Amino acid sequence: MSEQQGRSIRCLVAKVGLDGHDRGAHVIARAFRDAGFEVIYSGLHKAPEDIVQAAVQEDVDVLGISILSGAHNTLVPKIMSGLEEYGAKKDTLVLVGGVIPEEDKPGLKEEGVAAVFGPGTSMEETIEFVRSNAPDR
């Protein structure tokens, strides 16, 4: 699907909330680029509504949210309902990366997050997941 008509998978790599650790986001952004994806990086300290705005306007296939602050249970639902508001929730693949306790994962999945990638996830695994799950529009 991604090869058709020169279509390239578009991703937004987003840092949301107050944590300032963006090494992981940078590494992911680079790896995605090298995999042939188009990556839009949000920059640090973005509010959920900023992320929603960027995801909607850029019409991304994939939204990767990096959260290391532990506020995922507050921030992720806000982003998901924002996407819903603009009709973008059902055909955006939402991923969460960061340190997410095992018991929080089912809740995030229920919100509509497709996968949670914790520390130690290999880059190949993430890229492969995106390739096989990016929404077919």
Next chain:
Amino acid sequence: MSEGHEQLLEDLLEGKHRALARVISKIENRVPGYRELVSSLYEHTGDANVIGITGSPGAGKSTLVDKLAESYREQGQTVGVIAIDPSSPFTGGAVLGDRIRMASTIGDMDVFVRSMSARGTLGGLSTATADAVKAMDAFGKDTIIIETVGAGQNEIDIVRTADTVAVLVPPGSGDSVQTLKAGILEIADVFIVNKADRPGANRTVQELLEMIELGEGGQPASTGHHGAGATAEPSEPASTDGPKTWTPPVVETVATEGTGVGDAIDEFDAHRTYLEASGKLADRQQMRYAEEIRTLLREDVHTLLERELAAAGGVDALAEAVRTGATDPYTIADTALDSVETCLEELELDGVEVASK
């Protein structure tokens, strides 16, 4: 037009952001049926003021665009931004970073920022940009800003889709010969010396003014009052009828602080007034559409030929024949085009006249 596209068009005209975003994606990806979609956008366009911003990497384009968008919003206008970044020629991947600088208007949905990568084929990107501008225009954006790195013909073609072109020149970016070499004098309607608080800014302004003067055929351009922070303004102030000639002014800005952004907007407005008063706006639009038609025809013929070539077994066997010395590329091209030429003789371009929809 397919039902899905009908709905999309309707949603776009109603002002749904998601629909605008999706239409631009379809334009970028050249999905089947996108042409009918763009074609039906045209009747809803023509109201937007389109500004092109170009300049070398690190000149401060994104930061300036952010501040311009903020100022236009303060005037009550809605703004569309198309930011174009290079993509890797190896993987096709790209990191589109312009959005990070768009911090002043973040959270304001009436500033629609769209990043595009330069992944298109030659000439294709300027078509895609022009089409994306049409989509934003039809959506109802008052001002549309196109931002692109000013390196190479491709970028110049892109920025030409704008009504007003501003070229950003950072201080100390070489002597005037370098500037002439880059060919920026011809495309700039407004020069902006950004980072004007840096050493060498005055000199850069002076060099630009000299260059503009030379470009004017030696007419003495008033050098104005280019003191610290002041705007050098060789152009005449707009009279009631508007000016009939245009000399690119040089504006000094410090985009990070917002200094001079108002002056830049004043010059953009003055240029717009000039375009309208002198009739140049119509000329430019006509030229632009002529170029669009040519590009479309070129691309379409190219696609047709590629398809034929693929059907005939692809280019590899032919390339191998050239390698082994059996033939040469010119002979192959001539032979292949023989039949095309025969067809062309029967072509009736008269049929195209003004075939309205």
